[in-house]
Amino acid sequence: MKLITGGAYQGKAETALKLFGIRKEDIISGEDCEFEEVLTAKCIRDYHRLVSRLMDTGADPVEFTKRLCRENSSCILIMNEIGCGIVPMERKERVYRENVGRCGCIIAAESDEVVRVICGIAHFLKGEGK
Amino acid sequence: MITLVTGGSKCGKSRYAEKLFSLFGGEKYYIATMVPFGAEAWEIIARHRKMREGKGYVTVECQRDVGSVEVPENIGILLECMGNLCANEMFAENDILKPADKIVSDIKSLSERVSELIIVTNEVSCDGIDYSPETMLYISQLSEINRRISEFADNVIECVYGIPVPRKGAVIC
Numbered sequence: 001m002k003l004i005t006g007g008a009y010q011g012k013a014e015t016a017l018k019l020f021g022i023r024k025e026d027i028i029s030g031e032d033c034e035f036e037e038v039l040t041a042k043c044i045r046d047y048h049r050l051v052s053r054l055m056d057t058g059a060d061p062v063e064f065t066k067r068l069c070r071e072n073s074s075c076i077l078i079m080n081e082i083g084c085g086i087v088p089m090e091r092k093e094r095v096y097r098e099n100v101g102r103c104g105c106i107i108a109a110e111s112d113e114v115v116r117v118i119c120g121i122a123h124f125l126k127g128e129g130k
Numbered sequence: 131m132i133t134l135v136t137g138g139s140k141c142g143k144s145r146y147a148e149k150l151f152s153l154f155g156g157e158k159y160y161i162a163t164m165v166p167f168g169a170e171a172w173e174i175i176a177r178h179r180k181m182r183e184g185k186g187y188v189t190v191e192c193q194r195d196v197g198s199v200e201v202p203e204n205i206g207i208l209l210e211c212m213g214n215l216c217a218n219e220m221f222a223e224n225d226i227l228k229p230a231d232k233i234v235s236d237i238k239s240l241s242e243r244v245s246e247l248i249i250v251t252n253e254v255s256c257d258g259i260d261y262s263p264e265t266m267l268y269i270s271q272l273s274e275i276n277r278r279i280s281e282f283a284d285n286v287i288e289c290v291y292g293i294p295v296p297r298k299g300a301v302i303c
Contacts, residue, residue, distance in 0.1 A: 007255030009273035048258070082258025084138070097258060118253070119136060119286055120277035121297045 001069065001111040002076045004122075005104065011120035012078045013045050019115065019122060019129070020076055027078075035064075039071045047079035047107075048100045055096060065103040069110045077107050081116075132241050133248045133285040133299075136276060138256075142292030144178060147208055147250050149303050152185065154206040154246045160187040161196060161207055163215040178210070193218045197236030206246035212279075213252035216272045226264055230274040237279060251276050253288075 002020060004012045016022060026042040030050030038044050051061040068075070083101055088094055108114050113127030122129075135147045151158060160182060166172055182189070187208070192199045196215065201207065209215075212233075219229035241247045255269050280286045285299030294301045 007253060007273070009255055009270045009277075011277050080258065081256045083256075085257025085259055088259075100258070118288060118297055119134065119273075119280035121280055121286060123297065 001073050001107065002127075003104070003107050003111045003114045004076065004078045004117060005081050005114070006117035007084075008080050010117045012080075012117045014120065015115060015117050015122045016043055016045075016076055016078060022076065030079075035059075038068060041072070041075060043076040043078065045078040047077050047103070048082055051100050051103055052096055055092075055099065061099045062102050062106070065106050069106065073110070077111075079104060079107075131246050131285070132279075132283040133287065133302075134251060134276065134279050134283045135248065135287050135289060135294075136251045136253055136297075137289035138253050141289045143250050143252075143289045144181065144210060145292065146287065146289050146294050147210065147248050148181060148185070151206060151208045151246070151248055153303060156245055157202065157205040158185070158187045159201050159205050159207050160189045161192050161199060161209040162189055163193055163196070163209065163211060163218065165193055165214070165218060194222070195236065196233075197239040199240065201244070203243055204245045206248075207240065207244050208248045208250070209240075210250040211252060212249055212275060213254065213272060216275060217268065220268060220271060226267070228267070228271055230271045230278070233275050234278045238282070241282075249279065249283075251279075 004016055006012050013027060016027065017024065022043050027045050028037055028041045030044055030046040038050065054061040054064055083097055111126065113129065114125045115122050116125050133150060135143045137143050164171060164175060166175055190199060190201065196209065215233060216229060219233055220227055252272065255273050280298060283298065286297040287301060288295045288297050
């Protein structure tokens with residue numbers, strides 16, 4: 001498993017194409033994909049959005065992520081770093097951040113390579129390229 | 131040499147950029163892009179002016195069109211900051227423009243005329259908040275500008291509480 005993270009609009013999906021030899025068509029988006037697709041996809045972008053959508057259905061994103069790690073352990077996950085703002089007033093927003101953070105930690109722990117992208121520049125936090 | 135200095139707000143970007151700039155031997159120009167709007171802006175401007183005092187910079191106020199700013203050749207420029215410049219070019223009069231292409235080409239043409247160019251920018255994309263469409267456009271435009279400048283910059287430095295972390299090239303000081 002591989003994880004690419006970083007702020008919004010930093011060039012994360014572009015980095016997945018460059019570093020891991022996948023094609024644009026291999027990437028599905030957590031924004032609009034079917035939940036089941038995630039378990040077989042080569043690459044999932046906007047995984048933080050999927051977390052939010054899972055929450056809307058009442059599912060536990062942490063459990064889902066653990067299942068993903070078991071069933072699709074060679075996928076590439078792309079998710080935004082979202083935790084660098086003020087803790088939101090609304091409980092739902094706080095839970096969302098917590099879920100994204102926990103899922104990110106699980107994915108990073110399972111990943112052999114973790115990359116952070118800033119200004120289009122990739123840095124390995126974990127793994128080969130480091 | 132082109133250096134992009136990035137990081138969150140109040141993380142020592144200006145201080146680092148000025149330290150780096152002090153190593154440049156030629157004539158030094160400071161391009162200030164901030165529109166002084168309200169008391170807080172004046173406070174920031176006053177603090178930055180004090181930091182620059184006695185360093186022999188020529189200050190040029192330039193709130194847009196930095197590509198055509200009139201400066202001598204072969205000088206060094208410290209431009210501060212891209213976040214303001216992007217907002218100035220984007221929210222011009224009543225229109226909302228997408229200024230990334232223009233600003234990147236302005237910066238390229240400026241970089242060809244000078245010997246040293248240090249650009250201070252801003253990271254604004256990591257708080258996970260869905261802002262209004264205009265603000266999301268601003269974040270994506272500023273991020274695009276940062277990505278594209280990083281492609282041709284010699285150095286990209288991220289400041290973390292005053293510590294310069296090299297993302298491309300080297301930390302020179």
